[in-house]
Amino acid sequence: MRIELTGRTALVTGSTAGIGLATAKGLAAAGATVIVNGRTQEAVDRAIAAVREAAPGATVKGFAGDLSTAKATTALVAAHPHCDILINNLGIFGPKDFFDVSDEDWSRFFEANVLSGVRLSRAYLPGMQKQGWGRVVFVSSESALNIPTEMIHYGVTKTAQLAVARGLAKRMAGTGVTVNSVLPGPTLSEGVRTMFREEHEKSGRSFEDLAVDFIQASRPSSILRRPSSVEEVANMIVYVASPQASATTGAALRVDGGVVDSIA
Incomplete structure (x- = not known):
């Protein structure tokens, strides 16, 4: 199978390291124009260089800003108004006992892990629908199904992502736009x-x-x-973003190494 994304523009949030950077490299290698994102210009510049090294000749752009905020999201959409493939990868995590998690912690995790993807989907989905093709992928977690006792707040936000993605897939029914979640372990x-x-x-x-x-x-x-390696997770994300995955939508696709003890 050869994934070909030439002519498509992909935005990968939180892509200066980890799964996001590996995904940006994979999409660029498939021919997509890739927009990488991080909170600082220095980190974005390093990521752009890393993607270009991995995919020589690729067109790579960048946006520095904290997309957990509405202000940065508005600035991103103004700078890059078109997107064919949206990878909502931005997320934060960290173990903390439930009784020590403040309201501010809950809000910070929800803004980063849930509302960042909500805002960007709201901004880019109408354009995808108008052109009759698009891909949105929420990078969730097996913690969405196996809520970890050491970070319940994180698990709740990852479950919320599944709900948003499933609802948006149904909202985009019949448009040629797919919306899915990928659940790394x-x-x-x-x-x-x-x-x-x-x-x-x-x-x-x-x-x-x-x-x-x-x-x-x-x-x-x-x-x-x-x-798993970050590349193993990115492989699934790149596939779901491809034309070959045209019949996959509304799905929660696990790359969890079998952690979730379920046959479905």
Whole structure:
């Protein structure tokens, strides 16, 4: 299967590292013009260079801004008014006991993980509908189905993403525009490495080994028994964004290594 996205413009939010950056590279390699996003210009410039290195000759643009805010979203849409493929990847996470999570924490997680995708979908879906083709992908998590007790607030926002994506898929019925969610499981991204950094420095053990220990202790239902790579998750996202995935919409597609103990 050869995925061809030449002539399409893809926006990947939160794409200066991790799954977002891997997705930007994959879309660029398939021929799409890619808009990368991060909170600082320095991070965006590094990401642009990384995508160009991975996909020589690709057209790569950037937007620096915190898309958890309405102000930055408005500025992004003004700078880049057209988008064929929207990857709502921006998200934050972090373990915190339910009783220590403040109203401000709840609001911050909801703005970043849910409302960022809501605002951008509201901005770009009408154009996709008008042209009769478009792809929207929400990067959710297996935590949407397996709510983690150590970060309930995070799990709630990921479940909300599934609801938004399913509802939007139904709203776009028959238009040629698909809306789906992709649910990664434990993934060895920069964010996860940061979570393990203190233990890595203290013990000298590799991030990979620490991630395996975490999966055995906290995600024992994993069939893969190791963390996914960011590229493995990005492969699914790029496929869902492709013409080949034209009959897939309203779906929650798991790249979770079998963590969710379900046959459906």
